[in-house]
Amino acid sequence: MKTxxxxxxxxIALCLILSLSVAAVAQEExxxxxxxxxxxxxxxxxxxxxxxxxxxxxxxxxxAIVEACDLKSGMDVADVGAGTGLFTRLIAPKVGPDGTVxxxxxxxxxxxxIKKTCTEGKIENVETVICTPTSTELKxxxxxxxxxxxxxHHFEFPYKTLASIRRALRRGxxxxxxxxxxxxxxxxxxxxxxxxxxxxxxxxxxxxxGFKLIDEPETQMKGQYMLRFEKVRR
Numbered sequence: 001m002k003t004x005x006x007x008x009x010x011x012i013a014l015c016l017i018l019s020l021s022v023a024a025v026a027q028e029e030x031x032x033x034x035x036x037x038x039x040x041x042x043x044x045x046x047x048x049x050x051x052x053x054x055x056x057x058x059x060x061x062x063x064a065i066v067e068a069c070d071l072k073s074g075m076d077v078a079d080v081g082a083g084t085g086l087f088t089r090l091i092a093p094k095v096g097p098d099g100t101v102x103x104x105x106x107x108x109x110x111x112x113x114i115k116k117t118c119t120e121g122k123i124e125n126v127e128t129v130i131c132t133p134t135s136t137e138l139k140x141x142x143x144x145x146x147x148x149x150x151x152x153h154h155f156e157f158p159y160k161t162l163a164s165i166r167r168a169l170r171r172g173x174x175x176x177x178x179x180x181x182x183x184x185x186x187x188x189x190x191x192x193x194x195x196x197x198x199x200x201x202x203x204x205x206x207x208x209x210g211f212k213l214i215d216e217p218e219t220q221m222k223g224q225y226m227l228r229f230e231k232v233r234r
Contacts, residue, residue, distance in 0.1 A: 030156040039107045051084050057221050066090050067215045074098040076143045081151025085114035092123045104129045134160040139169035149178040153195045162209035176231040
C-alpha cells in the first residue's frame with residue numbers, strides 16, 4: 001500500500017473539508033421558520049416609531065456606531081436588514097458621491113420607504129436590493145463592507161446568507177454585526193426567547209463561514225454587542 005506524502009495529503013484534506021462545508025450549507029434548514037413573516041405587511045409609521053426612537057439603545061448610539069465602522073469616501077457598503085433606513089441614511093454621506101450604499105431588506109415596504117426618505121433628503125448614492133431568506137442578492141465582489149444591526153438573529157438560513165455576504169465582499173472586505181446580548185440575567189425575557197444565538201455562537205458561525213474576528217469595539221450599549229470581521233482567503 002502506498003503512503004500519501006504530507007505535501008499531497010494536505011490539498012486532498014482541504015478539498016474534503018471544503019466539500020463537506022459546501023454540502024452542509026446546501027442542506028441547511030431554516031433555524032427560525034417564520035421569524036420575518038410579520039414584516040411582510042409592516043406598518044411603516046409604527047416601524048419608524050419603534051426603530052428610530054430615543055428609547056432604543058441602538059438609536060441613542062447611532063453616531064458612535066457609524067464612527068466605529070471606519071467608513072471612507074468612495075466605499076461601497078451594504079446595509080443588510082436596512083429596515084426603515086436609519087443607518088443607510090447615516091452611512092451615505094460618509095462614503096460620499098463616489099461611494100454607494102445598498103439598502104438590503106426582505107420587505108418591499110421598507111425599501112420603498114427608504115427610497116422616499118432618501119429622495120426627500122436629497123441622498124443620491126443609495127440603491128435598494130430586495131433579498132431572500134437565503135441570500136442578500138448582492139452581486140459578487142460589489143461591496144467593501146457589509147453592515148448589519150439587530151439583523152443576524154433574523155437570518156433564517158445563516159450559513160447560506162453568510163455565503164452570499166462573503167461572495168459580495170471584495171478581497172479583505174469587512175462584516176460588522178450588531179446584535180442583542182443573550183442569556184444575561186439583566187436582559188428581558190423576550191430577548192432570550194426571540195434571539196436564537198448568543199455572541200459566542202454568532203462568532204463561531206461567522207468564522208466558520210470564511211471570516212476572522214478582528215475585534216469587538218467598546219460601545220456604550222448595555223444590551224447589545226458590536227463585532228467586526230474580515231473576509232479571509234480560502
